[in-house]
Amino acid sequence: MNEIVGSHDLLMITLDTLRYDAAVMEEMNCPNLCGGGHWELRHTPGSFTYAAHHAFFGGFLPTPATTDKSEHVRLFHSKNTGLKTHPYTWQFDSTDLVSGLQAEDYRTVCIGGVIFFTKKVPLAKVLPGYFQESYWRMAFGVTNPRSTEHQVNHAIKLLQNTDQAQRLFLFMNVSAIHGPNHYFVPGAKVDSVETQRAALRYADGELGRLFQAFRERERPVFCMVFSDHGTAYGEDGYHGHRLAHEVVWNVPYREFIL
Ligand SMILES: [Zn+2]
Structure with missing residues (x-):
């Protein structure tokens, strides 16, 4: 990481609420996220968005699911x-890696998705507040069936207005996979692993344009993509997240160079 910070742009994407099993079942249908390899099984440091992202920005990305x-x-x-x-670990002399990267002349940008990034109430300003610039629109949120398209369009516009010489750390919280996601399967009335898988396929299709826009920049890009937590669809009686169950703490993780 010490060779990457300073020489690469950084892109961090959280696929909010994506379950590990759903991600693995869709690998073949996600050429943009999985074209270069497989999802790695990791454990999240937090069972819901707010807790998990504080840990991520503190430098605690999901932990490899190994006993060693x-x-x-x-x-x-x-x-x-x-x-x-x-x-090999890059160390930041700051409260969090976002301001640590800012101290290394990175422009830090947040493109929000789910409710904790809306900036509508003080609590929802905390996570975006880590960044120099943060953006949220109604169209980026969970109720918009084209949210990823809108988020990616916004990011591409920002990229086009960012000098090639400027180091960039872009964070995006993809909201499409979070509930409600049943509208990604025509006729479905409730969210399920099936509808989450359809939402992931949709998000992958849109993220291809973002990756292409980053590839067109001068600097190589180090990309980290992972879920902040999974969610339960009735397993052992549980529904949702902010609870401890393997469908919540198991998350997919990938890192690659664009
Ligand atoms: Zn979340």
Whole structure:
């Protein structure tokens, strides 16, 4: 990561609420997200959006689902904690990696999706507040069946107005996979693994344009894509998230260079 920070643009995408099993079942149908490899099984540090994103911005991305912690090389870590860190880990001397990257001359931009990014009430300003610039529109939210299209269009516009020499850290919270997602399957009345899979296929189709726009920039791009938590559709009687169940804590994770 020490070779990437400074030389690459950074793109972090959270596919809000995407279950690991749904992601794996759609790998073949997601050429943009999975064209270069498979989803990795990880455990989220938080069972809902607010908790998980605080952890992510603090440098705690989803943890590899392995019993051998020595295999886990953290991408980001706070400096001077006294804890042993790997030489490949990039350390930030700040409260969080967003302001840490800002200190390295990155322009930090947030494109919001679900309710915790709407900036409509003080609580919903906290996560966008990590960034120098943050954007949310009604059309980016969970009720719009074309939300990812609108989010990607906005991001591409920002990219076109960003100088090639400017280092960029773009964060996007994709809302389409979060409920309600039943409208991605014609005739479906309730959300399910099936309708979430359809929402993921839709989001993948739109993200291709974002990746292409990043590829056209001078700098190579380090891309991190993962879910913040899964969700339960009736497993063991559970519904939703903000609860501890394997369908919530198991999340898909990928990192790749664009
Ligand atoms: Zn979430």
